[in-house]
Amino acid sequence: MERREGAMHVAMFPWLAMGHLLPFLRLSKLLAQKGHKVLFISTPRNIKRLPKLPSNLSSSITFVSFPLPAFPGSTPGSECSMDVSFNKQQSLKSSFDLLQLPLTKFLRDSSPDWVVYDYASHWLPQVAAELGISKAFFSLFNAASLCFLGPPSLLIDNFRSKPEDFTVVPPWIPFHSNIAYRYHEITLVGDKKEKDTTGVSDPVRFGYSISNCDAVFVHSSPEFEPEWLGLLQELYQKPVFPTGFLPTDAEVEGDTTWIAIKKWLDMQRVNSVVYVALGTEAILCPEELTELAHGLEKSDVPFFWVLRNESQVPDGFEERVEGRGMVHFGWAPQVNILSHDSVGGFLTHCGWNSLVEGLGLGRVPIFFPVLNEQGLNTRLLEGKGLGVEIPRDEKDGAFDSDSVAYSVRLAMIDDAGESIRAKAKLMKGLFGNIDENSRYVDELLGYMTSKK
Known part of the structure; x- marks a missing residue:
């Protein structure tokens, strides 16, 4: 991909779920519209599932696919969370972790200015640091949910040990809040955790993804949850930028x-x-x-x-x-x-x-x-x-x-x-206001270009 004066090259690496791939693609489109080049990295079938790019952006966004290694119990084409049962999610993540080697080689060869990654690739910020690439964790959770999860050090320690720990508002939230799980909601999360015999738990993935990044991007806006975004910055002790809600127009009229x-x-x-x-x-x-x-x-x-x-x-x-x-x-x-x-x-x-x-x-x-x-x-x-x-x-x-x-x-x-x-x-x-929401991406880009 040719480098243009002033344009950043940004690698995007979402987790293998449609609710993650699509917002990553929407952010990619906004970066491309503002003159930057994007390398969108995923697996072959997931890239095929994405909506087609508008013709004016096709030269600015390059799709890069890495085959996903098979995992126990998987069928051919199982590359997304929607392709596997709930209790196979952790096996999918273990297979995802095996993309570390080909991705490291690709990043070394392509040398982007930034890599924007998801919670599951907890190993990626360390790779980026060794290659001299700036790194941002893009959270598809809102700020309130991230605050409930807590600071990265506690996530890495897996400090919540039983379902009841998730049903109360945590002590680091300094204002009135109703945000906690109901017991029946957290037993499902616990069910997944008990079957987590392969690799790294989700809280630990979140913890390292947050603690080792240069900045956190959050799929939200300060108009909607100002107190939570402010608290998040205190809990993380690093720059936190809302991306806005990344609204999109309907895209498949001829389908x-x-x-x-x-x-x-x-x-x-x-x-x-x-x-x-x-x-x-x-x-x-x-x-x-x-x-x-x-x-x-x-x-x-x-x-x-x-x-x-x-x-x-x-x-x-x-x-x-x-x-x-x-x-x-x-x-x-x-x-x-x-x-x-x-x-x-x-x-x-x-x-x-x-x-x-x-x-x-x-x-x-x-x-x-x-x-x-x-x-x-x-x-x-x-x-x-x-x-x-x-x-x-x-x-x-x-x-x-x-x-x-x-x-x-x-x-x-x-x-x-x-x-x-x-x-x-x-x-x-x-x-849903596209112009108003893209203002947040302008602010985020100002930070990224200053750190390029």
């Missing part, structure tokens, strides 16, 4: 899948449809899927539900909701769906990337957290009066169809939810 979906959405009333999508990693048991399905049925609200495969649908469900509800199997263009005028709400697993996309389009979130930091995201938004959480048993996470129906109706049509709907629409100006 045949989208054409069929749009045809159905076009027939629905404005703001009447709840979009239901629980991300690429969350897996519900058959009983939970049945309760969710019956809840959508009882709500009498039009819905568009994305599922992985047909085996997940209760018998007779599609026939009973025909005309009012549509079930779609496999990949769906989420931003396009959320952009459609008929969509008013979003029943979501509460991954931060999905929440950002929904709020950027003014959609009311209906919270159904399942994994990872999703419970913390739910507390953050609910504390700001944004969205409706489906009630669940504190200990085991059980819920029933009535609680689903009630939550969907409250978010979408009941008078009692009017203030929640109004607040979600206001968020469009904060989460």
Whole structure:
């Protein structure tokens, strides 16, 4: 890649999950639009999954792919968190760690000015330091979730040893906060930790990724969580820069899948449809899927539900909701769906990337957290009066169809939810304003060029 006077060369290396790859690509596009060159590094199948670059950026972003070594229990093409079951996530990370050698050689040969990396590549900052490359940790968690996790030294020590440790607000948070896990949310994280027989735990990955970087980039904005970004800088004792929310326009207008979906959405009333999508990693048991399905049925609200495969649908469900509800199997263009005028709400697993996309389009979130930091995201938004959480048993996470129906109706049509709907629409100006959000990337670039 040819070097232009004043232009930086930036290597981007996200973790192998769509909720990480896409924001890394959005940041890459902004860097390219502002005249810099980007090397976007991942595995072959993940690069194929990404949306096509606009023609004006294709010469500024170069995709670099490294084959992912096979791991026990993997099938050909298992290169992403969505390709493997929850308890194989740590095996995927161990395979990801084997990319250290080819990536080190590539960075030595290409000599970028900066490498921007994700939490999973805890070994990368040390490699970059030895090669004289500046390094930034780009967090796809918001600042509140990072503050809850704590300073890097405690993460490296794995200081939380039992589920109950995650259900209380930690002592280093100096202001009132409701941000902590519910017991049923953290038992899933603990379940993954018990099966972590291969390599390095997630807290340790976070700890080294943060402690060994030159700066931290956070997928958020100071207008939304000023106190948390300020606290984060104190906890980390290093520069912390918000990237803004990296809003994006719908991108797959000619796609045949989208054409069929749009045809159905076009027939629905404005703001009447709840979009239901629980991300690429969350897996519900058959009983939970049945309760969710019956809840959508009882709500009498039009819905568009994305599922992985047909085996997940209760018998007779599609026939009973025909005309009012549509079930779609496999990949769906989420931003396009959320952009459609008929969509008013979003029943979501509460991954931060999905929440950002929904709020950027003014959609009311209906919270159904399942994994990872999703419970913390739910507390953050609910504390700001944004969205409706489906009630669940504190200990085991059980819920029933009535609680689903009630939550969907409250978010979408009941008078009692009017203030929640109004607040979600206001968020469009904060989460979805492309010009306003790109201002943060300008500030971040000012820092990067000064350290080049």
